[in-house]
Amino acid sequence: MKLSHFNFNLPQDLLAEYPAENRDESRLMVLNRKDQTIEHKQFKDLIDYFEPNDVMVVNNTKVFPARLYGNKEKTGARIEVFLLRELNSETRLWDVLVDPARKIRIGNKLYFGDDESLVAEVIDNTTSRGRTLRFLYDGSYDEFRQKLNDLGETPLPKYIKRDAEPEDEERYQTIYAKNEGAVAAPTAGLHFSKHLMKRLEIKGVDFAEITLHVGLGTFNPVEVEDLSKHKMDSEEAYVTANAANTINNGIANKRRICAVGTTVMRALESSVSSERTLNEFRGWTNKFIFPPYDFSIANCMITNFHTPKSTLLMMVSAFAGHDFIKEAYEEAVKEKYKFYSYGDAMLII
Structure with a gap:
């Protein structure tokens, strides 16, 4: 067919x-x-x-709450980061999608949270929107994963035009x-x-x-x-x-x-x-x-x-x-x- x-x-x-x-x-x-x-x-x-x-x-x-929003270093541009899969738990490498992708290049850093306590560095391009990020965080692995959960949003499908709500x-x-x-x-x-x-x-x-x-x-x-x-x-x-x-x-x-x-x-x-x-x-x-x-x-x-x-x-x-x-x-x-x-x-x- x-x-x-x-x-x-x-x-x-x-x-x-x-x-x-x-x-x-x-x-x-x-x-x-x-x-x-x-x-x-x-x-x-x-x-x-x-x-x-x-x-x-x-x-x-x-x-898991896979959608994060961070700010690009220097410019402060708001960047959506969609976590796809963890590549290495020890080095905290993740395969992600970024939007807008044109602004994100290898070597850029992204800051998450009001206190910017979570930082990610772009270390590779995988596809047109895909990137490999290394997360930098002063804390144990469990504390790091909890930080991701705290900062992340429910990843509602893109066809849903509204923002995620608490009940989601x-x-x-x-x-x-x-x-x-x-x-x-x-x-x-x-x-x-x-x-x-x-x-x-x-x-x-x-x-x-x-x-x-x-x-x-x-x-x-x-x-x-x-x-x-x-x-x-x-x-x-x-x-x-x-x-x-x-x-x-x-x-x-x-x-x-x-x-x-x-x-x-x-x-x-x-x-x-x-x-x-x-x-x-x-x-x-x-x-x-x-x-x-x-x-x-x-x-x-x-x-x-x-x-x-x-x-x-x-x-x-x-x-x-x-x-x-x-x-x-x-x-x-x-x-x-x-x-x-x-x-x-x-x-x-």
Whole structure:
């Protein structure tokens, strides 16, 4: 399939600026692949589609406050620094994006905080906007990381035009987030409330936690018409032996295995055995899933509504069927579902 197959008209007012008032009261579109039917529900109705010993696989990555603002030495120009990944904890090297990039050259220093107690020196250019920074801070590593947390802001996606608000710190994070390392939330999981998860557990649904640290590369635009030529950025992923066992037991018992989000699906499909079961995994994945694709692990998926020509839409189309997803998205636009990170959800069974 080609890039142009994944284009559609998305009205700007359907891009969600804020989350639903209550996590599990976002809207839920249910797609039944066998019957080719579409239902309109609330997210908390999810429980009606699962039975005891079905397995729900969630991504427990935790978003860190990756967006900082500093001032350039001498000129005092305000510079946005987006932390991508830590390269070396001992020397405090970080891979970052800077904006405006044209003002930032090797050797420049940036000062953060009112007291300018945190300083960073630019030591390398990596891409047009990418830089390698060495942070200079008089304190232990734990104190340094706390300083980053204190100065950083919740990294809301760029399509959200407002500034981050205090409640975003909690809402742009799943309730089961624990392993810090993501610069964007695994947004399908944002709809789960503690109450809904408890109800699912009482019903007998099993949960398996994997980790995939979401990077900005997930949202990079596809710039080639031939999808086979697109390269995904690598993201760090972990599938523990315990998670693999829970999922493999579900497969053996022919239960529903539900991937909560595209990040979970990518991690699962990156660690498949020759017997089409799940292996323990620790490493990096740049797997790009687009139609046609034969999925090995999950037979059910929860996902948000994605933007035109995105790799996320391509994966969902591969799972549900391109024509069915096209029909569902036309329905979503007509019914004014909210799209993207703070938007509504879709269950594909």
